[in-house]
Amino acid sequence: MKITIAKCLLICLSISSSLFAQDIENIHNKKPNTLLEFSQIEKYYNEASKGSNVVPDLDIYTKTFGYLLVAEYSGSKREINEEKLNYLNTLFKAMQFPHKASEIFNHEVLVKFGSKKYWLPIQTSLIEFWDEELKAENKALIYIRAYGSKKGKEEDKWLFTINSFNSDYYNGLWNLALEGFNNGDTSNAIRCAKKMMELDPSDGRNYSLYGSYFYNEGYPDNKRLLIKADSLYQIAEKLSPNYGYGHYQRALVKFLLGDYEKAWQAIDQAKSLDVTNMDNSFLEDLENKLSYSTYLEKTKH
Numbered sequence: 001m002k003i004t005i006a007k008c009l010l011i012c013l014s015i016s017s018s019l020f021a022q023d024i025e026n027i028h029n030k031k032p033n034t035l036l037e038f039s040q041i042e043k044y045y046n047e048a049s050k051g052s053n054v055v056p057d058l059d060i061y062t063k064t065f066g067y068l069l070v071a072e073y074s075g076s077k078r079e080i081n082e083e084k085l086n087y088l089n090t091l092f093k094a095m096q097f098p099h100k101a102s103e104i105f106n107h108e109v110l111v112k113f114g115s116k117k118y119w120l121p122i123q124t125s126l127i128e129f130w131d132e133e134l135k136a137e138n139k140a141l142i143y144i145r146a147y148g149s150k151k152g153k154e155e156d157k158w159l160f161t162i163n164s165f166n167s168d169y170y171n172g173l174w175n176l177a178l179e180g181f182n183n184g185d186t187s188n189a190i191r192c193a194k195k196m197m198e199l200d201p202s203d204g205r206n207y208s209l210y211g212s213y214f215y216n217e218g219y220p221d222n223k224r225l226l227i228k229a230d231s232l233y234q235i236a237e238k239l240s241p242n243y244g245y246g247h248y249q250r251a252l253v254k255f256l257l258g259d260y261e262k263a264w265q266a267i268d269q270a271k272s273l274d275v276t277n278m279d280n281s282f283l284e285d286l287e288n289k290l291s292y293s294t295y296l297e298k299t300k301h
């Protein structure tokens with residue numbers, strides 16, 4: 001009867017704003033899809049890597065990590081800054097990459113994170129798709145490789161390259177969260193889920209997903225966590241009443257809380273919304289606690 005990660009799709013858990021300070025190696029690692037805010041990456045490269053330059057003319061150089069960011073496109077594109085390209089060529093050579101940066105990057109795009117804008121080089125193989133899919137003020141998930149920084153204007157400072165992107169950023173986050181939970185990368189999956197809640201707080205499914213975290217943590221008898229899950233499912237129902245699977249989730253938690261009438265009520269609502277993939281063993285357990293016919297009799301009074 002316990003909801004699996006695959007059934008829940010993903011789980012949302014609030015992350016403290018002090019995450020960077022608490023677990024720097026967890027969020028700065030070799031995994032290419034670590035979702036962060038740009039400010040967290042800036043902080044790492046500004047603070048953690050001072051004095052570790054391998055190229056004297058660079059302001060900062062440190063380990064190269066891959067990140068996932070939600071960026072807003074400004075609508076501006078240009079040929080890559082020659083100085084920046086030369087620095088990248090030097091870095092690629094120092095790191096014994098098989099190709100020169102100039103063989104991979106010809107353009108850079110101006111992207112926005114909060115109130116700040118930055119020119120970031122983008123792979124030549126991506127630029128045609130970027131132009132087709134993104135217009136000014138459109139958001140996208142961008143997958144960057146971070147190398148360090150150079151001196152100069154703030155918007156030209158960072159030697160971060162765009163190696164992939166997804167213009168369908170919201171669904172992209174859902175898929176990445178699901179992948180993270182299924183592959184054991186829970187911390188990143190949680191960050192993806194939290195970002196979805198930030199991007200669309202009116203989407204009740206996000207509250208349902210958040211509730212699923214507490215359901216799984218509270219299963220089968222931690223009443224405090226189960227009540228928390230139930231309260232989030234209730235919010236989800238108000239925001240997205242046509243999300244059928246959310247009603248089924250609430251039936252599960254109501255059963256564990258001993259409210260069998262509300263469990264049947266939620267089942268009826270889920271069925272009315274064409275939810276068919278319900279656990280038969282759960283329905284049997286509910287029937288044994290309170291038969292459906294008895295429930296119907298009670299609702300008549």
